[in-house]
Amino acid sequence: MPDKVRIALDTMGGDHGPSVTVLGAELSLGRHPNIEFILFGDRALVEPLLEARPRLKAASRFVHTEVSVGMDEKPSQALRHGRWKSSMWLAIDAVKKHDADVAVSAGNTGALMAMAKFHLRTMPGIERPAIAGLWPTIRRPSVVLDLGASIGADASHLVNLAMMGSAMARVLYGLERPNVGLLNIGVEEVKGLEEVREAGRLLREAELPFLDYKGFIEGNSIGQGEIDVVVTEGFTGNIALKAAEGTARQLARHLKAEMTRTIWTKLGYLLARSAFRSLADKMDPGKANGGVFLGLNGIVIKSHGNTDAQGFAYAVDIGHDMVHHALLAKIGEMLAMDRRDLTRPREVGGSRSS
Amino acid sequence: MPDKVRIALDTMGGDHGPSVTVLGAELSLGRHPNIEFILFGDRALVEPLLEARPRLKAASRFVHTEVSVGMDEKPSQALRHGRWKSSMWLAIDAVKKHDADVAVSAGNTGALMAMAKFHLRTMPGIERPAIAGLWPTIRRPSVVLDLGASIGADASHLVNLAMMGSAMARVLYGLERPNVGLLNIGVEEVKGLEEVREAGRLLREAELPFLDYKGFIEGNSIGQGEIDVVVTEGFTGNIALKAAEGTARQLARHLKAEMTRTIWTKLGYLLARSAFRSLADKMDPGKANGGVFLGLNGIVIKSHGNTDAQGFAYAVDIGHDMVHHALLAKIGEMLAMDRRDLTRPREVGGSRSS
Numbered sequence: 001m002p003d004k005v006r007i008a009l010d011t012m013g014g015d016h017g018p019s020v021t022v023l024g025a026e027l028s029l030g031r032h033p034n035i036e037f038i039l040f041g042d043r044a045l046v047e048p049l050l051e052a053r054p055r056l057k058a059a060s061r062f063v064h065t066e067v068s069v070g071m072d073e074k075p076s077q078a079l080r081h082g083r084w085k086s087s088m089w090l091a092i093d094a095v096k097k098h099d100a101d102v103a104v105s106a107g108n109t110g111a112l113m114a115m116a117k118f119h120l121r122t123m124p125g126i127e128r129p130a131i132a133g134l135w136p137t138i139r140r141p142s143v144v145l146d147l148g149a150s151i152g153a154d155a156s157h158l159v160n161l162a163m164m165g166s167a168m169a170r171v172l173y174g175l176e177r178p179n180v181g182l183l184n185i186g187v188e189e190v191k192g193l194e195e196v197r198e199a200g201r202l203l204r205e206a207e208l209p210f211l212d213y214k215g216f217i218e219g220n221s222i223g224q225g226e227i228d229v230v231v232t233e234g235f236t237g238n239i240a241l242k243a244a245e246g247t248a249r250q251l252a253r254h255l256k257a258e259m260t261r262t263i264w265t266k267l268g269y270l271l272a273r274s275a276f277r278s279l280a281d282k283m284d285p286g287k288a289n290g291g292v293f294l295g296l297n298g299i300v301i302k303s304h305g306n307t308d309a310q311g312f313a314y315a316v317d318i319g320h321d322m323v324h325h326a327l328l329a330k331i332g333e334m335l336a337m338d339r340r341d342l343t344r345p346r347e348v349g350g351s352r353s354s
Numbered sequence: 355m356p357d358k359v360r361i362a363l364d365t366m367g368g369d370h371g372p373s374v375t376v377l378g379a380e381l382s383l384g385r386h387p388n389i390e391f392i393l394f395g396d397r398a399l400v401e402p403l404l405e406a407r408p409r410l411k412a413a414s415r416f417v418h419t420e421v422s423v424g425m426d427e428k429p430s431q432a433l434r435h436g437r438w439k440s441s442m443w444l445a446i447d448a449v450k451k452h453d454a455d456v457a458v459s460a461g462n463t464g465a466l467m468a469m470a471k472f473h474l475r476t477m478p479g480i481e482r483p484a485i486a487g488l489w490p491t492i493r494r495p496s497v498v499l500d501l502g503a504s505i506g507a508d509a510s511h512l513v514n515l516a517m518m519g520s521a522m523a524r525v526l527y528g529l530e531r532p533n534v535g536l537l538n539i540g541v542e543e544v545k546g547l548e549e550v551r552e553a554g555r556l557l558r559e560a561e562l563p564f565l566d567y568k569g570f571i572e573g574n575s576i577g578q579g580e581i582d583v584v585v586t587e588g589f590t591g592n593i594a595l596k597a598a599e600g601t602a603r604q605l606a607r608h609l610k611a612e613m614t615r616t617i618w619t620k621l622g623y624l625l626a627r628s629a630f631r632s633l634a635d636k637m638d639p640g641k642a643n644g645g646v647f648l649g650l651n652g653i654v655i656k657s658h659g660n661t662d663a664q665g666f667a668y669a670v671d672i673g674h675d676m677v678h679h680a681l682l683a684k685i686g687e688m689l690a691m692d693r694r695d696l697t698r699p700r701e702v703g704g705s706r707s708s
Contacts, residue, residue, distance in 0.1 A: 109540070137604070138604050138607070138608055148539045148540075151539075151547060183593055185502045185505075185588070185589055185592040185593060186463070186502075186592075193505060193589070218593075218596055219592065219593040219594065219595070219596030219597035219598075219599075219600060220596040220597065220599050220600035220603070221600060222597060222600060223597075223600040223601050223603075223604040224600070224604065232593070234539070235539055235547070235590060236589060236590045236593050236594075238539040238540075238573065239537055239539060239572075239573040239586070239590050239593075239594050240573065240590075240593050240594050240597040241573070241597075242572055242573030242574040243573035243574065243576060243577075243594040243595075243597050243598045243601075244573075244597045244598060244600070244601040245573075245574050246573060246574035246575065246576060246577040246578070246598070247577050247597075247598040247601040247602055247605075248601055248605060249574070249577075250491070250492050250577040250578065251601075251602060251605055251633065253492070254492055254632075254633055254636060255629060255630075255633050258626075258628075258629035258630075258632050258633060259626055259629045261629070262628075264625045264626070264628075265625065265626040265628060265629045267622075267625050267626075268621075268622040268623065268624070268625030268626025268627075268629070269622065269626055270622070271618045271619060271621050271622030271625065272612075272613055272618070272619040272621075272622025272623055272626065273622075274612075274616075274618075274619060275609060275612035275613045275615070275619045275622070276609075276612075278608075278612050279605065279608055279609050279612060282608060
């Protein structure tokens with residue numbers, strides 16, 4: 001890994017601010033010594049943490065700002081008071097000015113998306129950006145999008161999501177042609193799914209070179225991990241991912257409580273704890289922390305707001321990987337190549353023979 | 355429990371047909387001796403099972419038909435070839451003719467809903483029926499609807515869902531005023547959620563006597579069980595429930611595999627198995643089997659198609675409970691009373707002071 005990856009960090013974002021984000025940056029730097037950070041935040045909070053971490057300090061440039069975007073601020077509010085000067089804006093601005101390759105923030109999603117969209121603008125051919133996340137499965141995590149950036153989607157937006165998500169899966173896993181599925185429900189002949197069916201038809205007929213369309217997928221199959229990229233509109237995607245996260249967390253909590261009820265179950269827990277650790281490693285949504293904003297002229301990574309340093313480090317890792325493996329170039333390449341096959345969504349002829 | 359509950363059973367529905375449904379009926383009869391069954395199905399398959407079960411036979415009337423609806427048939431196909439004569443149709447017809455109080459089927463959802471809607475029709479004031487299901491939580495299961503009968507929903511449909519779901523929670527748990535939440539995403543100021551926000555405003559301002567509106571709920575909170583009735587449109591509801599079910603199943607499978615990897619983890623498993631059993635009891639979606647069709651002039655229960663006898667018995671239990679505690683009357687009462695407060699969705703004035 002010789003190439004530098006320059007990461008702009010909104011240190012003030014998230015429920016815990018610098019105490020989590022700066023520590024997370026240090027953890028990720030340990031794994032990726034080729035990172036250079038630009039840290040945006042309040043001197044009083046960030047500098048003491050940096051002083052205690054000479055290695056991180058040596059790899060970082062610090063930029064002071066007293067303005068930060070609150071976790072509960074509405075996007076319009078945040079844009080009004082935080083533009084030009086908040087740590088969130090400055091991190092995005094660094095990407096805009098090519099001072100950084102990627103921005104990472106644990107700040108509030110709505111504000112981050114609004115600022116990113118306003119400042120970076122969408123890529124040619126993309127009307128609405130999307131948020132892609134990683135869904136823990138019994139195999140490796142699958143890419144799921146959109147997680148809430150766009151509500152409702154016509155067929156052509158769903159096709160765009162499929163292409164952008166596939167570019168991300170190529171970057172993450174080095175896949176030539178990731179498997180793609182459209183999230184759908186099993187009930188036949190129900191009204192209102194025309195756009196999903198139409199998107200399915202488009203993807204099937206186009207036989208795109210960079211993705212392998214596998215048809216519809218139902219909610220209970222996502223966690224099997226056989227589909228690399230699961231596509232749906234943002235409302236459903238957000239709720240489905242959170243429902244799955246909640247279920248995993250509640251099961252773990254319930255099991256833990258049951259495990260400590262008697263001396264025998266406690267002993268059983270001690271003997272079997274490697275199994276539990278493996279479970280947590282594999283299925284903990286925190287380990288797959290990091291939503292990737294797709295479709296913008298720049299890469300922005302959104303970490304969970306209530307994550308710990310470990311979780312934030314995963315988000316930084318994802319930012320690093322996206323840059324290191326040239327996500328933006330791959331999306332561009334995909335859109336350019338695939339448009340030749342898809343041209344305009346309603347006019348697809350079909351028969352590629354490769 | 356002196357009152358008889360008359361249950362019409364489509365014995366041919368589901369992946370396994372009578373070998374599951376007849377056994378499930380027997381299990382439920384053991385718990386509810388006040389049930390009288392009308393069993394519809396193929397003599398050659400059902401009668402031998404009945405002969406071996408004198409108690410069930412004594413509580414049942416059997417009606418022969420050779421026609422059954424396939425699990426993969428489209429609703430329109432099923433209506434064409436299965437109307438008047440299939441076991442599924444005859445079970446619904448028994449409800450229509452007041453020969454039975456409720457119909458239970460593990461047959462395909464689309465066909466069952468199409469037939470039920472066609473034959474029973476919707477209740478006055480309800481345009482679209484819904485499917486309500488039970489979502490396992492760390493407390494008791496919550497009612498979630500719609501699970502796929504209607505795709506997309508305007509504010510007034512969401513309000514109807516809230517009322518019907520509350521009637522079901524009253525019946526299930528004997529609650530005076532169930533808590534109700536509207537499923538939503540955390541991203542502020544995103545377009546496309548106007549109908550959810552409008553429904554929230556209507557429910558808040560109307561202060562309905564039979565439900566306690568608690569505001570929006572996100573996907574990760576459903577499993578905490580603090581909200582008795584979770585309302586969303588059918589596409590999202592179906593996918594969210596299945597995503598949660600899939601997660602629970604995949605976690606359990608993964609844990610089991612890990613638990614048997616070494617002699618120590620195996621021993622740990624043996625010592626702690628009471629904890630696992632409790633987990634399965636509490637969080638296994640199969641234990642909450644039984645979708646309730648709401649908004650029709652009659653009660654129809656849909657069991658999972660791939661359930662076992664135990665799971666099918668739960669669906670029969672739910673059918674029993676819905677009749678025993680007068681679900682239809684409670685929905686009617688709710689709609690009548692609540693319309694006085696809500697009148698027409700856009701004209702709500704607000705200030706009830708109870």
